[in-house]
Amino acid sequence: MPGLYARESRSVSKMAHLRFFPQAVVGGSGAYLTADDGRQLLDFSASWGAASLGHSHPAIREAVGRALSDQAGASYLSSANEACVLLAEKLLSLVPERARGRVWFGHSGSDANETVARIVVAATGRPRILAFHGAYHGGTIGSMGVSGHPAQQGSRAEGLTLVPYPNSYAAGSPEAARDAALAHLERLFATEVPPEEVAAFFIEPIQSDGGMLVPPDGFFKAVEALCRRHGILIVSDEVKVGLGRSGRFNAFEHSGIEPDIVVFGKGLGGGLPISAVVGPEAIMNHSVAFSLQTVHGNPVCAAAALAVLQTIERDHLILNADRSGKVLREALDRLTARHTLIGDVRGRGLALGIELVTDPASREPASRQAALTVYRAFQLGLVLYYVGVQSNVLELTPPLTLTPAEAESGVAMLGQALADVAAGRIDEALLGDFAGW
Ligand SMILES: Cc1ncc(COP(=O)(O)O)c(C=O)c1O
Structure with a gap:
């Protein structure tokens, strides 16, 4: 259906749009999407990480088909269903002992983080929450309330205090970034934020939307020690970088902590809407009818999630994320040597970021160039978007099934896009309708 993009604008609201180029797709298979003009697009975003197994994965198709052929209702609000129970049992086996209590199901990272933000305050009686500048925990009022991303158009919660996420590239070294962030936290606790009033600290084990920042060694271990000392709960938001993407099942495992x-x-x-919160029974069973939406615990989505977890295990996709991530990383490092626009390449496994700068010495963010690069990459057949508080970090979150050959092919297109942008061959007017974020 050529012309789908233009047609969409006559019927669909822009409120949920976050557009970088005129992408319209009619299908997909594995790491490729089929555009409405028939082009095959290599998907280095996987719809912001949601299409974890790629597109049209047979395991999901089969699980969803089975769940729909004898559908056990549409919700877990007023009835147990087997898919949710099996999924909860599986998730409990995948988290550390201290989180191994009960599981809540929602539709999105947003409703999950919002639920956590409310329940930790209700259950502990402590009114404050800590989170990081640059953190994106969701797009609902409650999840924006505990976020720190500058692109959000919502207000922060009254009890929220934002602290700096250590940025090794900006600080000059991981040690400098770590020490400054920890000193800030300790100073806060000694002054305006009494730690005994803090219910929870929301962390991203890799801060993705804030710029794919990888925490320096020892940072989260020190944060964990502080939290334990003051009885503060650690909430690990694994929404984008968890479930094998980082090369470990949980991304917090790289830091050696136990949230x-x-x-x-x-x-x-x-690719189907489902989220989950796993935590101690005292918190997760604090209250009934506390956070519910009608089709939460939908058995079809739960069946899809079970298929995802089983496929990750059966097909060794965590190992694949690690291996294909290394291939990507090496190819990107080779690009860095050729393109002065690339200031830094960072990340873990298949969660990678490329920070673009106008000049490696000054490290001025190259935001315009980032927008042009993703636009040009799309023209060449590669889908990726950008993140970062300065909108200058290209984000790679491809399907966990990505092959080394696909990794190399995508980086070749990205290299061409960067060369075209650096040479001024891409018309800036193209960006007119594509403000991104
Ligand atoms: C780390 C993180 N948490 C939460 C969310 C919110 O998830 P959703 O948009 O599915 O509600 C996002 C989305 O980008 C995210 O990256």
């Missing part, structure tokens, strides 16, 4: 509460979303449903 109290783990939040899953995006890739859990492999």
Whole structure:
């Protein structure tokens, strides 16, 4: 259906749009999407990580078909269903002991984080929450309330305090970034934020939308020690980088910490809407009828999630994320040597970021060039978007099934896009309708 993009604008609201180029798709298979003009697009975003197994994965198709052929209702609000129970049992086996209590199901990372933000305050009686500048925990009022991303058009919660996420590239070294962020936290606790009033600290084990920042060694271990000392719950938001993407099942495992509460979303449903919060029974069973939406615990989405988890295990996709991630990383490092626009390449497994700068010495963010690069990449057949508080970090979150050959092919297109942008061959007027974020 050529012309789908233009036709969409006559019927669909822009409120949920976050557009970088005129992408319109009519199908997909594996790491490729089929555009409405018939082009095959290599998908380095996987719909922001949601299509964790790629597109049209047979395991999801089969699980969803089975669940729909004898549908056990549409919700877990007023009835147990087997898919949710099986999924909860599976998720409990995948988190550390201290989080191994009960599981809540929602539709999105947003409703999951919002639920956590409310329940930790209700259950502990402590009014404050900590989160990071640049953190994106969701797009509903409650999840924006505990976020710190500058692109959000919502207000922060009254009890929220934002602290700096250590940025090794900006600080000059991981040690400098870590020490400054920890010193800030300790100073806060000694002054305006009494730690005994803090219910929870929301962390992203890799801060994705804030710029794909990888925490320096020892940072989260020190944060964990502080939280334990003051009885503060650690909430690990694994929505984008969890479920194997980082090369470990949980991304917090790289930091050697054990969060109290783990939040899953995006890739859990492999493209279908489902999220989950896993945490201690005292918190998760604090209250009934506390956070519910009618089709929460939908057995079809739960069946898809079970298929995702089983496929990750059966097909060794965590290992694949690690291996294909290394291939990507090496190819990107080779690009860095050729393109002065690339200031830094960072990330873990198949969660990678490329920070573009106008000059490697000054490290001025190359935001315009980032927008032009993703536009040009799309023209060449590659889908990727950008993130970062300065809108200058290209984000790679491809399907966990990505092959080394697909990794190389995508980086070749990206290299061409960067060369075209650096040479001024891409018309800036193209960006007119594509403000991104
Ligand atoms: C780390 C993180 N948490 C939560 C969310 C919100 O998830 P959703 O948009 O599915 O509600 C996002 C979305 O980008 C995210 O990256």
